[in-house]
Amino acid sequence: MSNRKPVICWFRRDLRVGDNRALTSAADAGAPVVAVYILDHESDGIRPPGGASRWWLHQSLRQLSETLRDRGVQLVLRRGRSVDVLAALVDETGASDIFFSRAYEAGEVSIEHDLNRRLGQRVALHRCRGQLLFEPETLSNASGQPYRVFTPFYKGAMRESAPSEPLDAPSKLLDWDGQLASDDLDAWQLEPTGPDWAGGLRQTWQVGEAAAMDRLEGFLDAAAQDYKTGRDRPDQESTSRLSPYLHFGEISPRQVWHASTAAAVTSPAAAGGIEAFLRELIWREFSAHLLFHWPQLTEKPLRPEFERFPWREDPESLRTWQQGRTGYPIVDAGMRELWATGWMHNRVRMIVASFLVKDLLIHWREGEAWFWDTLVDADLANNVASWQWVAGSGADAAPYFRVFNPTLQSKRYDPDGVYARRWIPELGHAPDALADGPQVTSPESAYPEPMIDHAAARERALAAYAALRDT
DNA sequence: TGCCGTTTCGG
Protein backbone atom coordinates (compact mmCIF):
# COMPACT_ATOMS: atom_id res chain seq x y z
CA MET A 1 0.00 0.00 0.00
CA SER A 2 2.82 2.41 0.71
CA ASN A 3 3.76 2.58 -2.93
CA ARG A 4 0.29 3.34 -4.08
CA LYS A 5 -0.47 6.72 -5.47
CA PRO A 6 -2.18 8.85 -2.84
CA VAL A 7 -5.24 11.02 -3.11
CA ILE A 8 -5.27 14.58 -1.85
CA CYS A 9 -7.84 15.86 0.61
CA TRP A 10 -7.76 19.63 0.37
CA PHE A 11 -9.23 21.15 3.55
CA ARG A 12 -10.86 24.53 3.14
CA ARG A 13 -13.65 25.81 5.37
CA ASP A 14 -14.47 22.26 6.46
CA LEU A 15 -12.06 21.88 9.36
CA ARG A 16 -13.60 18.71 10.75
CA VAL A 17 -13.42 14.97 10.25
CA GLY A 18 -17.08 14.21 11.02
CA ASP A 19 -19.62 14.62 8.24
CA ASN A 20 -16.94 15.66 5.80
CA ARG A 21 -17.81 14.26 2.38
CA ALA A 22 -14.45 15.22 0.91
CA LEU A 23 -12.52 13.41 3.61
CA THR A 24 -14.80 10.40 3.68
CA SER A 25 -14.71 10.07 -0.10
CA ALA A 26 -10.94 10.34 -0.03
CA ALA A 27 -10.79 7.62 2.61
CA ASP A 28 -13.19 5.44 0.64
CA ALA A 29 -10.93 5.64 -2.40
CA GLY A 30 -8.80 3.13 -0.53
CA ALA A 31 -5.60 4.99 -1.28
CA PRO A 32 -3.26 6.81 1.11
CA VAL A 33 -4.53 10.29 1.96
CA VAL A 34 -2.46 13.44 1.75
CA ALA A 35 -4.23 16.13 3.77
CA VAL A 36 -3.44 19.76 3.05
CA TYR A 37 -4.59 23.19 4.17
CA ILE A 38 -3.57 26.16 2.04
CA LEU A 39 -3.30 29.69 3.40
CA ASP A 40 -4.23 31.58 0.26
CA HIS A 41 -4.22 35.35 0.47
CA GLU A 42 -3.01 35.75 -3.07
CA SER A 43 -5.62 34.41 -5.44
CA ASP A 44 -7.74 37.04 -7.14
CA GLY A 45 -10.91 38.06 -5.38
CA ILE A 46 -9.96 36.61 -2.00
CA ARG A 47 -10.55 38.81 1.00
CA PRO A 48 -7.94 37.88 3.61
CA PRO A 49 -9.33 37.06 7.05
CA GLY A 50 -9.40 39.71 9.76
CA GLY A 51 -7.53 39.57 13.03
CA ALA A 52 -10.06 37.64 15.09
CA SER A 53 -10.64 35.13 12.29
CA ARG A 54 -6.91 34.58 11.97
CA TRP A 55 -6.69 33.83 15.69
CA TRP A 56 -9.53 31.32 15.39
CA LEU A 57 -8.05 29.74 12.29
CA HIS A 58 -4.77 29.17 14.10
CA GLN A 59 -6.47 27.27 16.95
CA SER A 60 -8.63 25.40 14.50
CA LEU A 61 -5.73 24.22 12.36
CA ARG A 62 -3.80 23.11 15.40
CA GLN A 63 -6.77 21.04 16.52
CA LEU A 64 -7.37 19.54 13.12
CA SER A 65 -3.67 18.65 12.84
CA GLU A 66 -3.89 16.80 16.14
CA THR A 67 -7.08 15.03 15.18
CA LEU A 68 -5.58 13.87 11.91
CA ARG A 69 -2.28 12.94 13.52
CA ASP A 70 -4.17 10.73 15.98
CA ARG A 71 -5.53 8.99 12.91
CA GLY A 72 -2.10 8.63 11.43
CA VAL A 73 -2.26 11.39 8.85
CA GLN A 74 -0.18 14.56 8.66
CA LEU A 75 -1.90 17.84 7.88
CA VAL A 76 0.41 19.55 5.41
CA LEU A 77 0.38 23.34 5.69
CA ARG A 78 1.28 25.39 2.64
CA ARG A 79 0.71 28.98 1.65
CA GLY A 80 0.32 30.63 -1.71
CA ARG A 81 -2.11 30.49 -4.59
CA SER A 82 -4.28 27.44 -4.02
CA VAL A 83 -4.00 26.19 -7.58
CA ASP A 84 -0.19 26.51 -7.62
CA VAL A 85 0.12 24.71 -4.32
CA LEU A 86 -2.16 21.87 -5.41
CA ALA A 87 -0.32 21.52 -8.72
CA ALA A 88 2.97 21.29 -6.84
CA LEU A 89 1.52 18.68 -4.48
CA VAL A 90 0.35 16.59 -7.40
CA ASP A 91 3.88 16.78 -8.84
CA GLU A 92 5.44 15.81 -5.53
CA THR A 93 3.11 12.93 -4.71
CA GLY A 94 1.82 11.67 -8.03
CA ALA A 95 -1.68 11.94 -6.57
CA SER A 96 -4.49 10.69 -8.76
CA ASP A 97 -7.40 12.57 -7.18
CA ILE A 98 -8.18 15.73 -5.26
CA PHE A 99 -11.17 15.80 -2.94
CA PHE A 100 -12.44 19.09 -1.57
CA SER A 101 -15.54 20.85 -0.27
CA ARG A 102 -17.02 23.31 -2.66
CA ALA A 103 -17.13 26.97 -1.66
CA TYR A 104 -19.44 29.74 -2.78
CA GLU A 105 -17.72 33.12 -2.56
CA ALA A 106 -16.70 34.53 -5.95
CA GLY A 107 -12.96 34.28 -5.27
CA GLU A 108 -13.29 30.67 -4.17
CA VAL A 109 -15.44 29.82 -7.17
CA SER A 110 -12.73 31.21 -9.49
CA ILE A 111 -10.16 29.07 -7.76
CA GLU A 112 -12.28 26.01 -8.47
CA HIS A 113 -12.55 26.98 -12.15
CA ASP A 114 -8.81 27.60 -12.38
CA LEU A 115 -8.12 24.30 -10.69
CA ASN A 116 -10.25 22.53 -13.23
CA ARG A 117 -8.45 24.23 -16.12
CA ARG A 118 -5.02 23.56 -14.68
CA LEU A 119 -5.36 20.03 -13.32
CA GLY A 120 -8.65 18.71 -14.65
CA GLN A 121 -6.92 16.63 -17.31
CA ARG A 122 -4.25 15.22 -14.99
CA VAL A 123 -6.18 14.26 -11.88
CA ALA A 124 -9.76 13.52 -10.94
CA LEU A 125 -11.30 16.46 -9.12
CA HIS A 126 -14.08 15.71 -6.65
CA ARG A 127 -16.03 18.77 -5.60
CA CYS A 128 -18.10 17.77 -2.58
CA ARG A 129 -20.98 19.48 -0.84
CA GLY A 130 -21.11 20.24 2.85
CA GLN A 131 -20.84 23.91 3.62
CA LEU A 132 -24.54 24.52 2.93
CA LEU A 133 -27.74 22.54 3.22
CA PHE A 134 -29.06 23.78 -0.11
CA GLU A 135 -27.05 24.48 -3.23
CA PRO A 136 -27.59 28.01 -4.55
CA GLU A 137 -28.27 26.77 -8.09
CA THR A 138 -31.03 24.42 -7.08
CA LEU A 139 -33.32 26.89 -5.33
CA SER A 140 -35.28 29.35 -7.40
CA ASN A 141 -38.56 31.20 -7.12
CA ALA A 142 -41.73 30.82 -9.15
CA SER A 143 -40.26 32.73 -12.09
CA GLY A 144 -37.14 30.60 -12.10
CA GLN A 145 -34.96 33.37 -10.65
CA PRO A 146 -32.79 33.23 -7.56
CA TYR A 147 -34.64 34.31 -4.43
CA ARG A 148 -34.30 37.87 -3.23
CA VAL A 149 -36.73 37.65 -0.31
CA PHE A 150 -36.24 35.53 2.77
CA THR A 151 -39.71 34.17 3.44
CA PRO A 152 -40.25 32.58 0.01
CA PHE A 153 -36.68 31.29 0.19
CA TYR A 154 -37.45 29.71 3.56
CA LYS A 155 -40.63 28.12 2.28
CA GLY A 156 -38.88 26.88 -0.82
CA ALA A 157 -36.10 25.38 1.28
CA MET A 158 -38.64 23.65 3.52
CA ARG A 159 -40.23 22.07 0.47
CA GLU A 160 -36.90 20.49 -0.48
CA SER A 161 -36.26 16.98 0.76
CA ALA A 162 -34.77 17.00 4.24
CA PRO A 163 -30.98 17.02 4.46
CA SER A 164 -29.56 13.52 4.48
CA GLU A 165 -27.93 11.89 7.50
CA PRO A 166 -24.53 13.21 8.54
CA LEU A 167 -21.56 10.97 7.93
CA ASP A 168 -19.46 9.53 10.71
CA ALA A 169 -15.79 10.38 10.71
CA PRO A 170 -13.96 7.88 8.48
CA SER A 171 -12.96 4.90 10.56
CA LYS A 172 -9.74 4.34 8.69
CA LEU A 173 -7.32 6.67 6.96
CA LEU A 174 -4.26 5.36 5.16
CA ASP A 175 -1.18 7.47 5.61
CA TRP A 176 1.07 8.22 2.69
CA ASP A 177 4.62 7.35 3.55
CA GLY A 178 6.38 9.90 1.40
CA GLN A 179 7.92 13.03 2.84
CA LEU A 180 6.23 16.37 2.35
CA ALA A 181 7.41 19.75 3.46
CA SER A 182 4.95 21.59 5.64
CA ASP A 183 5.00 25.14 6.94
CA ASP A 184 5.17 25.65 10.67
CA LEU A 185 1.80 26.93 11.84
CA ASP A 186 3.39 29.46 14.17
CA ALA A 187 5.36 30.89 11.26
CA TRP A 188 2.11 31.91 9.61
CA GLN A 189 1.69 34.40 12.45
CA LEU A 190 -2.05 34.08 12.54
CA GLU A 191 -2.00 34.93 16.22
CA PRO A 192 -1.28 38.49 17.39
CA THR A 193 2.36 39.36 16.85
CA GLY A 194 2.40 42.62 18.77
CA PRO A 195 0.38 43.25 21.93
CA ASP A 196 -1.60 40.19 22.97
CA TRP A 197 -5.20 41.23 22.45
CA ALA A 198 -6.46 37.65 22.28
CA GLY A 199 -6.78 36.98 26.02
CA GLY A 200 -10.54 37.50 25.98
CA LEU A 201 -10.86 35.20 22.98
CA ARG A 202 -8.95 32.43 24.73
CA GLN A 203 -11.16 32.82 27.79
CA THR A 204 -14.35 32.80 25.79
CA TRP A 205 -13.87 30.07 23.23
CA GLN A 206 -13.01 26.41 22.99
CA VAL A 207 -12.12 26.07 19.36
CA GLY A 208 -12.51 22.87 17.38
CA GLU A 209 -14.77 20.11 16.24
CA ALA A 210 -15.29 18.46 19.63
CA ALA A 211 -16.12 21.78 21.28
CA ALA A 212 -18.58 22.56 18.50
CA MET A 213 -20.47 19.33 19.08
CA ASP A 214 -20.46 19.90 22.86
CA ARG A 215 -21.88 23.34 22.35
CA LEU A 216 -24.59 22.11 20.02
CA GLU A 217 -25.63 19.40 22.47
CA GLY A 218 -25.55 21.78 25.42
CA PHE A 219 -27.69 24.25 23.53
CA LEU A 220 -30.26 21.65 22.53
CA ASP A 221 -30.40 20.26 26.08
CA ALA A 222 -31.15 23.57 27.73
CA ALA A 223 -31.28 26.92 26.01
CA ALA A 224 -33.25 25.80 22.98
CA GLN A 225 -36.36 25.47 25.17
CA ASP A 226 -36.49 29.18 25.63
CA TYR A 227 -34.87 30.23 22.36
CA LYS A 228 -37.90 31.90 20.83
CA THR A 229 -37.84 34.80 23.24
CA GLY A 230 -34.53 34.16 24.98
CA ARG A 231 -32.56 34.67 21.79
CA ASP A 232 -33.31 38.38 22.02
CA ARG A 233 -31.84 38.71 25.50
CA PRO A 234 -28.14 39.58 25.53
CA ASP A 235 -28.19 39.38 29.33
CA GLN A 236 -28.96 35.66 29.09
CA GLU A 237 -27.15 32.70 27.56
CA SER A 238 -29.90 31.69 25.19
CA THR A 239 -28.20 31.57 21.82
CA SER A 240 -26.17 28.71 20.42
CA ARG A 241 -22.95 30.64 19.70
CA LEU A 242 -22.28 28.18 16.91
CA SER A 243 -21.54 30.82 14.28
CA PRO A 244 -17.72 30.63 14.31
CA TYR A 245 -17.80 26.83 14.22
CA LEU A 246 -20.16 26.93 11.28
CA HIS A 247 -18.03 29.48 9.49
CA PHE A 248 -14.89 27.38 9.70
CA GLY A 249 -16.75 24.14 9.15
CA GLU A 250 -15.88 22.69 12.53
CA ILE A 251 -19.47 21.59 12.49
CA SER A 252 -21.62 21.12 9.41
CA PRO A 253 -25.10 22.60 8.95
CA ARG A 254 -26.28 19.07 8.32
CA GLN A 255 -25.04 17.95 11.73
CA VAL A 256 -26.80 20.93 13.30
CA TRP A 257 -29.96 20.20 11.37
CA HIS A 258 -30.12 16.56 12.33
CA ALA A 259 -29.28 16.96 16.00
CA SER A 260 -31.88 19.73 16.22
CA THR A 261 -34.72 17.91 14.54
CA ALA A 262 -33.96 14.83 16.65
CA ALA A 263 -34.05 16.95 19.82
CA ALA A 264 -37.38 18.45 18.78
CA VAL A 265 -38.86 14.97 18.56
CA THR A 266 -37.46 13.90 21.94
CA SER A 267 -38.52 17.07 23.68
CA PRO A 268 -41.73 18.52 22.27
CA ALA A 269 -41.46 21.43 24.71
CA ALA A 270 -38.36 22.57 22.87
CA ALA A 271 -39.81 22.12 19.40
CA GLY A 272 -40.88 25.75 18.98
CA GLY A 273 -37.50 27.06 20.05
CA ILE A 274 -35.72 24.62 17.79
CA GLU A 275 -37.86 25.64 14.82
CA ALA A 276 -36.90 29.27 15.44
CA PHE A 277 -33.27 28.22 15.71
CA LEU A 278 -33.34 26.31 12.43
CA ARG A 279 -34.91 29.34 10.82
CA GLU A 280 -31.74 31.23 11.72
CA LEU A 281 -29.73 28.46 10.10
CA ILE A 282 -31.77 29.08 6.96
CA TRP A 283 -30.87 32.79 7.17
CA ARG A 284 -27.28 31.62 6.82
CA GLU A 285 -28.29 29.71 3.70
CA PHE A 286 -30.15 32.74 2.38
CA SER A 287 -27.10 35.00 2.80
CA ALA A 288 -24.93 32.51 0.93
CA HIS A 289 -27.60 32.27 -1.79
CA LEU A 290 -27.71 36.05 -2.18
CA LEU A 291 -23.94 36.49 -2.33
CA PHE A 292 -23.57 33.62 -4.76
CA HIS A 293 -26.07 35.13 -7.18
CA TRP A 294 -25.13 38.79 -6.51
CA PRO A 295 -21.37 38.81 -5.92
CA GLN A 296 -21.40 42.61 -6.05
CA LEU A 297 -23.28 42.57 -2.74
CA THR A 298 -19.92 43.04 -1.02
CA GLU A 299 -19.56 46.52 -2.46
CA LYS A 300 -22.79 47.74 -3.97
CA PRO A 301 -26.27 48.30 -2.61
CA LEU A 302 -28.80 45.94 -4.11
CA ARG A 303 -31.24 48.84 -4.26
CA PRO A 304 -29.55 51.16 -6.73
CA GLU A 305 -31.03 54.37 -5.29
CA PHE A 306 -28.76 53.86 -2.28
CA GLU A 307 -25.81 54.71 -4.50
CA ARG A 308 -26.89 58.29 -3.97
CA PHE A 309 -27.35 58.07 -0.20
CA PRO A 310 -25.57 60.95 1.58
CA TRP A 311 -23.27 58.88 3.77
CA ARG A 312 -21.07 61.02 6.00
CA GLU A 313 -17.29 60.83 6.09
CA ASP A 314 -16.58 60.99 9.82
CA PRO A 315 -13.53 59.03 10.98
CA GLU A 316 -13.70 60.39 14.50
CA SER A 317 -17.27 59.23 15.09
CA LEU A 318 -16.43 55.90 13.49
CA ARG A 319 -13.62 55.47 15.99
CA THR A 320 -15.91 56.41 18.87
CA TRP A 321 -18.34 53.72 17.76
CA GLN A 322 -15.59 51.15 17.31
CA GLN A 323 -14.22 51.82 20.78
CA GLY A 324 -17.60 51.60 22.48
CA ARG A 325 -17.62 55.20 23.67
CA THR A 326 -20.86 56.47 22.10
CA GLY A 327 -22.49 57.16 25.47
CA TYR A 328 -25.32 54.72 24.75
CA PRO A 329 -24.72 51.75 27.08
CA ILE A 330 -26.31 49.03 24.96
CA VAL A 331 -24.28 50.15 21.94
CA ASP A 332 -21.04 50.46 23.88
CA ALA A 333 -21.54 47.16 25.69
CA GLY A 334 -21.95 45.44 22.34
CA MET A 335 -18.88 47.03 20.82
CA ARG A 336 -16.82 46.15 23.88
CA GLU A 337 -18.12 42.60 23.95
CA LEU A 338 -17.04 42.35 20.32
CA TRP A 339 -13.57 43.67 21.02
CA ALA A 340 -13.09 41.50 24.09
CA THR A 341 -14.52 38.21 22.84
CA GLY A 342 -14.68 38.39 19.05
CA TRP A 343 -18.43 37.95 19.16
CA MET A 344 -21.56 39.99 19.77
CA HIS A 345 -25.09 38.98 20.59
CA ASN A 346 -27.32 39.13 17.50
CA ARG A 347 -29.89 41.53 18.93
CA VAL A 348 -27.05 43.88 19.87
CA ARG A 349 -25.50 43.56 16.41
CA MET A 350 -28.71 45.01 15.00
CA ILE A 351 -28.68 47.83 17.55
CA VAL A 352 -25.06 48.87 16.99
CA ALA A 353 -25.45 48.57 13.23
CA SER A 354 -28.56 50.73 13.24
CA PHE A 355 -26.70 53.28 15.34
CA LEU A 356 -23.75 53.49 12.95
CA VAL A 357 -25.80 53.62 9.78
CA LYS A 358 -28.80 55.67 10.90
CA ASP A 359 -27.76 57.76 13.89
CA LEU A 360 -24.29 58.50 12.56
CA LEU A 361 -25.06 58.18 8.82
CA ILE A 362 -21.78 56.32 8.33
CA HIS A 363 -21.61 53.91 5.40
CA TRP A 364 -22.50 50.31 6.23
CA ARG A 365 -19.24 49.24 4.58
CA GLU A 366 -17.31 50.84 7.45
CA GLY A 367 -19.25 48.75 9.92
CA GLU A 368 -18.89 45.68 7.79
CA ALA A 369 -15.11 46.18 7.63
CA TRP A 370 -14.88 46.54 11.42
CA PHE A 371 -16.94 43.42 12.00
CA TRP A 372 -14.81 41.60 9.46
CA ASP A 373 -11.70 42.38 11.45
CA THR A 374 -13.06 41.77 14.92
CA LEU A 375 -15.57 38.90 14.70
CA VAL A 376 -14.41 35.32 15.12
CA ASP A 377 -17.45 34.34 13.06
CA ALA A 378 -16.77 36.89 10.30
CA ASP A 379 -18.36 35.43 7.20
CA LEU A 380 -18.49 37.35 3.94
CA ALA A 381 -22.03 36.34 3.01
CA ASN A 382 -23.55 36.78 6.47
CA ASN A 383 -21.68 39.99 7.09
CA VAL A 384 -22.50 41.88 3.90
CA ALA A 385 -26.06 40.56 3.64
CA SER A 386 -26.78 41.53 7.23
CA TRP A 387 -25.26 44.99 6.96
CA GLN A 388 -27.24 45.68 3.81
CA TRP A 389 -30.29 44.38 5.60
CA VAL A 390 -29.82 46.85 8.43
CA ALA A 391 -28.95 49.71 6.10
CA GLY A 392 -32.10 49.09 4.10
CA SER A 393 -30.14 48.84 0.86
CA GLY A 394 -30.57 45.09 0.43
CA ALA A 395 -33.25 43.38 -1.62
CA ASP A 396 -35.23 42.04 1.32
CA ALA A 397 -34.16 44.54 3.92
CA ALA A 398 -35.45 46.34 6.95
CA PRO A 399 -37.12 49.48 5.61
CA TYR A 400 -34.89 52.46 6.11
CA PHE A 401 -37.36 54.17 8.42
CA ARG A 402 -36.98 51.38 10.96
CA VAL A 403 -34.60 53.10 13.33
CA PHE A 404 -33.68 51.35 16.55
CA ASN A 405 -33.92 53.48 19.68
CA PRO A 406 -30.98 52.26 21.79
CA THR A 407 -32.63 53.30 25.05
CA LEU A 408 -35.87 51.50 24.31
CA GLN A 409 -34.02 48.44 23.11
CA SER A 410 -32.11 48.34 26.43
CA LYS A 411 -35.31 48.54 28.41
CA ARG A 412 -36.87 45.78 26.42
CA TYR A 413 -34.00 43.34 26.05
CA ASP A 414 -31.63 44.16 28.92
CA PRO A 415 -34.14 45.37 31.49
CA ASP A 416 -31.87 45.07 34.52
CA GLY A 417 -28.81 46.43 32.77
CA VAL A 418 -26.96 43.19 33.44
CA TYR A 419 -25.47 43.04 29.97
CA ALA A 420 -24.47 46.69 29.87
CA ARG A 421 -22.80 46.53 33.27
CA ARG A 422 -20.94 43.39 32.36
CA TRP A 423 -19.09 45.23 29.61
CA ILE A 424 -19.03 48.77 30.98
CA PRO A 425 -17.54 48.58 34.47
CA GLU A 426 -17.54 52.35 34.92
CA LEU A 427 -21.31 52.29 35.01
CA GLY A 428 -20.94 50.73 38.46
CA HIS A 429 -23.97 49.39 40.21
CA ALA A 430 -26.30 52.34 40.13
CA PRO A 431 -29.63 50.52 40.00
CA ASP A 432 -31.27 52.06 36.95
CA ALA A 433 -28.32 53.54 35.18
CA LEU A 434 -29.28 51.76 32.02
CA ALA A 435 -32.94 51.14 32.05
CA ASP A 436 -33.50 54.88 32.19
CA GLY A 437 -31.09 55.65 29.46
CA PRO A 438 -27.77 57.27 28.93
CA GLN A 439 -28.45 60.63 30.55
CA VAL A 440 -28.49 59.08 34.02
CA THR A 441 -24.75 58.47 34.16
CA SER A 442 -23.14 60.02 37.20
CA PRO A 443 -21.06 63.13 36.56
CA GLU A 444 -17.85 61.78 38.09
CA SER A 445 -18.05 58.63 35.98
CA ALA A 446 -15.57 58.13 33.19
CA TYR A 447 -18.45 56.99 31.02
CA PRO A 448 -19.03 59.49 28.22
CA GLU A 449 -22.08 61.59 27.51
CA PRO A 450 -24.11 60.50 24.48
CA MET A 451 -22.18 61.48 21.37
CA ILE A 452 -25.41 62.45 19.61
CA ASP A 453 -29.03 63.10 20.52
CA HIS A 454 -30.92 60.07 19.29
CA ALA A 455 -34.22 61.82 18.59
CA ALA A 456 -32.48 64.44 16.46
CA ALA A 457 -30.35 61.79 14.75
CA ARG A 458 -33.46 59.82 13.90
CA GLU A 459 -35.05 62.87 12.31
CA ARG A 460 -31.89 63.51 10.30
CA ALA A 461 -31.84 59.92 9.06
CA LEU A 462 -35.49 60.00 8.05
CA ALA A 463 -34.94 63.26 6.21
CA ALA A 464 -31.97 61.82 4.32
CA TYR A 465 -34.05 58.83 3.34
CA ALA A 466 -37.00 60.96 2.28
CA ALA A 467 -34.70 63.05 0.07
CA LEU A 468 -33.41 59.86 -1.51
CA ARG A 469 -36.90 58.72 -2.36
CA ASP A 470 -38.03 62.03 -3.77
CA THR A 471 -35.16 62.58 -6.16
C1' DT B 1 -36.17 41.40 13.63
C1' DG B 2 -39.14 49.80 14.99
C1' DC B 3 -40.68 54.15 16.67
C1' DC B 4 -43.80 57.58 17.54
C1' DG B 5 -47.75 60.57 17.57
C1' DT B 6 -52.55 60.12 17.38
C1' DT B 7 -56.97 57.94 17.87
C1' DT B 8 -59.99 54.72 19.93
C1' DC B 9 -61.74 51.90 23.53
C1' DG B 10 -63.07 50.38 28.06
C1' DG B 11 -63.31 50.77 33.05
Add this chain to the structure above:
DNA sequence: CGAAACGGC
Protein backbone atom coordinates in the same frame (compact mmCIF):
# COMPACT_ATOMS: atom_id res chain seq x y z
C1' DC C 1 -56.99 58.10 31.87
C1' DG C 2 -54.14 54.20 30.54
C1' DA C 3 -53.85 50.52 27.14
C1' DA C 4 -54.35 49.07 22.70
C1' DA C 5 -54.72 49.86 17.92
C1' DC C 6 -53.32 52.39 13.90
C1' DG C 7 -50.87 54.61 10.24
C1' DG C 8 -46.86 57.28 8.52
C1' DC C 9 -42.05 57.47 8.30
